[in-house]
Amino acid sequence: MQNVLIYGAGGFARELAWLVEQCAAAGQALAPVAYIDDAVENQGREVNGLPVLSLAAAAARHPAAVVALGIGSGAVREKLDARLREHGLGTLSLVHPRVEMSRFVDVGEGAVICAGSILTTNIRLGRQVQVNLDCTIGHDVVMEDYVTLAPGAHVSGWVVLGRGAYVGTGATIINGTEARPLVIGAGAVIGAGACVTRDIPAGVTAVGMPAKPLLK
Ligand SMILES: CC(C)(COP(=O)(O)OP(=O)(O)OC[C@H]1O[C@@H](n2cnc3c(N)ncnc32)[C@H](O)[C@@H]1OP(=O)(O)O)[C@@H](O)C(=O)NCCC(=O)NCCS
Numbered sequence: 001m002q003n004v005l006i007y008g009a010g011g012f013a014r015e016l017a018w019l020v021e022q023c024a025a026a027g028q029a030l031a032p033v034a035y036i037d038d039a040v041e042n043q044g045r046e047v048n049g050l051p052v053l054s055l056a057a058a059a060a061r062h063p064a065a066v067v068a069l070g071i072g073s074g075a076v077r078e079k080l081d082a083r084l085r086e087h088g089l090g091t092l093s094l095v096h097p098r099v100e101m102s103r104f105v106d107v108g109e110g111a112v113i114c115a116g117s118i119l120t121t122n123i124r125l126g127r128q129v130q131v132n133l134d135c136t137i138g139h140d141v142v143m144e145d146y147v148t149l150a151p152g153a154h155v156s157g158w159v160v161l162g163r164g165a166y167v168g169t170g171a172t173i174i175n176g177t178e179a180r181p182l183v184i185g186a187g188a189v190i191g192a193g194a195c196v197t198r199d200i201p202a203g204v205t206a207v208g209m210p211a212k213p214l215l216k
Contacts, residue, residue, distance in 0.1 A: 001029050001030070001031055002029055002030050002031070002065075002066060002092075003031055003033045003062050003064065003065040003066075004020050004030055004031065004032045004033065004065060004066060004067070004068055004092060005032075005033060005034055005035075005036055005053075005058050005062060005065045005066070005067045005068070005089075006020070006032055006034070006035050006036070006050075006067075006068055006070045007035075007036045007055075007067055007068065007069045007070055007071065007080055007084075008035065008036070008037065008069070008070035008071045009035040009036075009037045009042055009045075009047050009052050009070075010070070010071075012070050012071065012072050012132075013035055013070025013071070014047065014048055014070075015070070015114070016068055016070040016094070016112065017032045017035070017048065017050065017070070019094055019096055019112070019114060019115070020032045020068065020094065022096055022097060022098075022115070023094060023095075023096070023097060025097075026097035030092075032050060033050065033062055033065060034050050034051045034052070034053050034058055034061070034062065035047055035050055035051070035052045035053070035070075036052075036053055036054070036055050036058045036067070037052045037053075037054075038054070038055065040054075043057070055083065055087060056087075059087050059088075059089060065089070066089070066090045066091060066092040067084055067089050067090070067091050067092065068091065068092050068094055068110070068112065069081065069091065069110060069112075069128060069130075072130070072132075072148060072150075073148070073166075074128070074130070074146035074147060074148045074164040074165075074166060075146070075164055075187075077110075077128045077130070077146055078128070078145070078146045078164065081110065081127070081128055081146075091109060091110035091128070092110065093107050093108070093109060093110055093111045093112065094111075094112045094113070095107065095112075095113045096113060096114055096115040096116075096117075098115045098116060099113045099114075099115070099116075099117050099118070099119070100117075100118045100119070101113075101118070101119035101120070101123075102119070102120060102121040104121040104122050104123070105119045105121070105123045105124075105125070106123070106124045106125065107125050108124075108125050108126040108127040108128070108129055108145065109127050109128070110127055110128040111125045111126070111127070111128060111129040111130070111131075112129075112130050112131065113125075113131040114131060114132050114133045114134075114135075114151075115133055115134070116133055116134040117131050117132075117133070117134060117135045117136065117137070118135075118136045118137070119131075119136075119137040120137070120138055120139050120157075121139050121140075122139050122140045123137055123139070123140070123141045123142075123143075124141075124142050124143070125143045125147075126142075126143060126144045126145035126146070126147065126163075127145040127146065128145060128146050129143045129145070129146065129147045129148070130147075130148045130149065131149045132148075132149055132150050132151045132153070132169075133151040133152070134151055134152050135149045135151070135152065135153045135154065135155070136154045136155070137149075137155045138155060138156045138157035138158075138159075138175065139157040139158070140157050140158045140178070140181070141155050141157065141158070141159050141160075141161075142159075142160045142161070142181075143155075143161045143165075144160075144161060144162050144163040144164075144165075144186070145163050145164070146163055146164040147161045147162075147163070147164065147165050147166075147167075148165075148166045148167065149167045150166070150167060150168050150169040150170075150171075150192070151169045151170075152169055152170045153167040153168070153169065153170065153171050153172075153173075154171070154172045154173065155167070155173045156172075156173055156174050156175035156176075156182075157175045157176070158175055158176035158177055158178055158181045158182065159173050159175065159176055159181060159182045159183075159184070160176075160181045160182070160183045160184070161184045162183065162184060162185045162186030162187070162188065162202060163186040163187070164186055164187045165184045165185070165186060165187060165188045165189070165190075166188070166189045166190065167184070167190045168189070168190055168191050168192035168193070168194065169192045169193070170192055170193045171190045171191065171192060171193060171194045171195070171196065171211075172194070172195045172196070173190070173196040174195070174196065174197050182196070182198070182199060183199045183200075184196065184199070184200045185199070185200060185201045185202030185203065185204065186202045186203070187202055187203045188200045188201065188202060188203060188204050188205070188206065189204075189205040189206070190205075190206055190207075190211060191205065191206065191207030191208070191211070191214065193207075193209075194206060194207050194208055194209065194211040195208075195209040195210055195211060196210070196211045197210040197211065198210070198211075200213075
């Protein structure tokens with residue numbers, strides 16, 4: 001049996017604990033054993049029947065455990081990923097039993113794919129990529145490390161999402177072409193419900209239909 005620590009104790013962390021339970025119910029030898037929270041005031045509490053521990057306490061109590069990152073922000077996952085490596089803790093990729101995908105999908109270390117998502121073919125998910133509930137990802141998509149898709153996001157074929165890009169809930173990205181993939185730059189944020197029809201530069205927040213940079 002592989003013990004699993006969930007980093008975080010907020011909304012997505014609790015959903016991730018459920019995902020681990022669903023994988024276990026489908027026959028994978030996994031068991032969530034604790035949440036990890038850096039906020040001292042939360043440590044020592046119990047959340048949904050599991051203790052909330054500091055990273056040091058969790059590593060001491062469960063030295064053979066692996067960690068799943070229950071955090072929606074790719075930038076935060078990147079920082080935590082580095083800390084876990086310093087503590088010698090490995091991470092776990094999780095694919096919900098009700099995900100459909102072909103054998104031509106590479107799932108990077110620590111990546112999480114939630115229930116109801118469909119990934120077709122020739123897709124690469126980098127390290128700690130997070131695909132939330134009910135997303136679709138078409139052919140020839142590359143999602144670099146720490147990319148996040150919020151629930152119900154749709155990514156069409158021949159799209160590249162740069163490191164740490166974030167796609168909000170219900171957003172749609174139309175297809176690129178083989179010769180010229182549509183590129184969402186590193187760290188770009190696509191607002192909830194947006195429709196992306198052209199490349200979005202790195203670091204830009206874009207909203208609306210068609211998606212345009214958000215000017216404040
Ligand atoms: C796009 C986004 C990142 C902007 O956040 P922000 O920088 O805090 O922006 P604000 O809330 O200050 O809004 C600024 C303006 O953009 C508008 N706006 C915000 N989000 C928008 C969206 N998704 N689509 C269209 N307009 C949006 C606001 O109405 C506001 O307009 P106004 O100035 O005319 O009043 C955010 O609203 C968003 O959509 N995040 C995705 C959230 C999500 O999918 N969560 C899933 C969790 S699982």
